[in-house]
Amino acid sequence: MDGCGGDGRRPRAVFMAFGTHGDVFPIAALAAAFSLDQQQYSVVFITHSAHQNLSAHLAASNVRYMPVSSPPVLAAKQLENIAYGSVESNAEYESFSRRKETIQIEHREECLSYVEEVFGNDPSIRSDFIVINFFALEGWHLAELFQVKCIIAAPYFVPYSAPTSFERQFKQSFPLLYKYFQEAPTNTVCWTDIAHWMWALFMETWGSWRNDCLNLSPIPYTDPVTNLPLWHVRAESPLLLYGFSKEIVERPVPESSELEATALSCDSTLLFNSRLFCFSGSIPYSWLFPKCAAAIHHAGSGSTAAALFAGIPQVACPFLLDQFYWAERLHWLGVAPEPLKRQHLVPDVDDTLSINNAADVLLGAIRSALSPEIKAQATRIAHRLAPEDGVGEALRTLKEKVLCE
Structure with a gap:
């Protein structure tokens, strides 16, 4: 035709x-x-x-x-x-x-x-x-x-x-x-x-x-x-x-050397010798997430899908629209603990007590996400998703x- x-x-x-x-x-x-x-x-x-x-x-x-x-x-x-x-x-x-x-x-x-x-x-x-x-x-x-x-x-x-x-x-x-x-x-x-x-x-x-x-x-x-x-x-x-x-949510994957060159040329802080990597700009999740123990994100559809395909545990903190659906879905699938509330990631009050309380909740969520049960379930889900087109x-x-x- x-x-x-x-x-x-x-x-x-x-x-x-x-x-x-x-x-x-x-x-x-x-x-x-x-x-x-x-x-x-x-x-x-x-x-x-x-x-x-x-x-x-x-x-x-x-x-x-x-x-x-x-x-x-x-x-x-x-x-x-x-x-x-x-x-x-x-x-x-x-x-x-x-x-x-x-x-x-x-x-x-x-x-x-x-x-x-x-x-x-x-x-x-x-x-x-x-x-x-x-x-x-x-x-x-x-x-x-x-x-x-x-x-x-x-x-x-x-x-x-x-x-x-x-x-x-x-x-x-x-x-x-x-x-x-x-x-x-x-x-x-x-x-x-x-x-x-x-x-x-x-x-x-x-x-x-x-x-x-x-x-x-x-x-x-x-x-x-x-x-x-x-x-x-x-x-x-x-x-x-x-x-x-998978193919409809991930972005083209650059070579590692290209990624480093891009990051070094941007307004960003890179602490390769420490455990902190701060980057301002876009980065392909399909490259990044497999290198991570877990992903903490807002439960947007793209972040959710990329972490699922990477087979890593997740900690979700939804802010608006479909993010709440995906956060609950991740918990239901068994690849994430219960979703965080906004104030657990971004405290409403900028004082020591509020920040410490939020940090305790976040730390607890990360520990839960890194449990053997959730890690194993994340791997199983990734294997089931891999052949999809x-x-x-x-x-x-x-x-x-x-x-x-």
Whole structure:
């Protein structure tokens, strides 16, 4: 199958992923694998400019890298650097929430510009598609605008849940649309999809963007003129690709000499003759973790997967979103003690008693992680994971969905 349109142009695939390394790198690996496997496609990858180090790897796989300027994580300290000064100075500078809104607007404008560059000049063809992660919901609305298929891919389950009152408020505000989803035929978008993850597409902030910038109806699956459900149109339930394995989370492994040279040229402290190694910057976990007795981390999906494949015990201290899920999962698997609380790693009070108490808890967790039982279980899990081919499985499923229909 060549997948070309009637005018002979190549089909187009857009992979869009936002967030930190653990959110973005798996989708980049899938994009690279798809491009190498399906060379008739023109493939692009849209992500934060902070992930610029991906560009060379993507280029080697004939994937065009398209960076957006928004930061992977939006925090008050980062905004101090992005804006002109302290976010606390309301008299002179924008408030945190206002600056956040500005970044969001600019982010969406850049996404629209890039996707328009890819799809805007020619009519779409059946084999065109967009793949997004859960932090790139812009892509879903843009897929609707350009009338191409949208597929969701993520190395973890949905990292957020609907407000408890969502269904009640939705039913009150959109009774006909609620009925539309409740009565959906098999294999079409139904209320189960909405409750699972699609509820986030119906937030008010998306409605204004859809209406004002994309010229779509403010509410998905409604007519832009009447605001009534599209009774005559039933979209297929979206494909969700969950749970990738080793090749989709690890980064290219540099030679040891290259790593030392990079570290020595950075702003870092290296104490090779001691037990402390402080490094500021990126380092491949697949190189580092096998050299460690245990890994203490925030339970992000990338760190979790790398430590599992390395077969080492773990101590997890989650801070947000899916990190709590992974921390509990590690404990359930028997490769980590109970998750630490935030104050055990970063004490809320900077006094001797608080720091000593936190250190005692951390020391206890490390001793537990280094027990013979947990070390043996970590080794067993690594042996079970070793033969998996996560990116290959994801690629196979993706091809079945976009090439065989």
